[in-house]
Amino acid sequence: MVDLPNAELDAMIEAEKKQVAFEYHNEAWADGMSxxxxTDILAETAISTALVELVRLHGEDKAISVVDELRRRLEHGEFRVERSLH
Structure with a gap:
């Protein structure tokens, strides 16, 4: 058995959950397309749904923080299809 520090184990669990969530979203997206x-409607409703849940669970300040972070990442090209990881 591998003994991982709690923070490292938590990070691995979170990464796995994000991967599963990504797969769920991809499946729902494909169903909507079919x-x-x-895509514009799917994208806007996905973002709107996420923001409603963030506000409901954590308040408007948290939702604004998430939007600000996404904007920063968008401006730095993180979501470009052609971006390179090297």
Whole structure:
């Protein structure tokens, strides 16, 4: 058995949960596309749903913080399809 520090184990668990969530979202996205829902509508409703939940669970300040962080990442090109990881 591998003995990992709690923080490292927590990070691994969070990464796994993010991967599973990503797969769920991809499946829902594909289902929506196959039903004829456009990408703009899917994207806007996904973002809106996420923000409603963040506000409900953590308040508007947390939601604004998340939006600010996403904006920073967007401006730095993190979401570009052609971006390179090297």
């Amino acid at each position: 039903d004829g829902i456009g």
